[in-house]
Amino acid sequence: NAGVTQTPKFQVLKTGQSMTLQCAQDMNHNSMYWYRQDPGMGLRLIYYSASEGTTDKGEVPNGYNVSRLNKREFSLRLESAAPSQTSVYFCASKQPTPEAFFGQGTRLTVV
């Protein structure tokens, strides 16, 4: 019963480098979400996905791309990392119930 699994847990990037954050859920949920959490800002929605092959922009999509590879996996890509993208990133999934289940987060530092 893994729930929502995020990899990696920690990452340090140099400005301009690219990377992909991975998220997988084993609860057969339809919807998946990517959030970033900065001190004092709460969680801000980056992208979300209703089902395999569909994605929608959230509140702060600039600088990110996503892929809903299949029902289980939803990845977040930073093509050219910037210091402003230093944050903790959370993946979540839900539906059919309204309750969302979260991964443990990826702590990303861009230097």
Place this chain on the structure above:
Amino acid sequence: SQQGEEDPQALSIQEGENATMNCSYKTSINNLQWYRQNSGRGLVHLILIRSNEREKHSGRLRVTLDTSKKSSSLLITASRAADTASYFCATELLSSGSARQLTFGSGTQLTVLP
């Protein structure tokens, strides 16, 4: 801007006291949820209240919803040191396609002193 805003931003109480946190939101909603986040961890769902409900209880938690004021409150009774965490309200917007946006407020940091 975020859909929900919690008040206060930080709350410090003694063990055994009650803790009340408030959430205000901006647009019509399907439901409002409260989540808890321990330091350095992911969020965990606590309780959900639907837009046609006014009050809901779960253990030591009591949630109220006032849709006319677009506000909700979370009451934790007889608090314990283990309740120390950040608490977030989350709202699911009524009309945003098949994947409803789930948006969070900025949170209330609760500290329960032993």
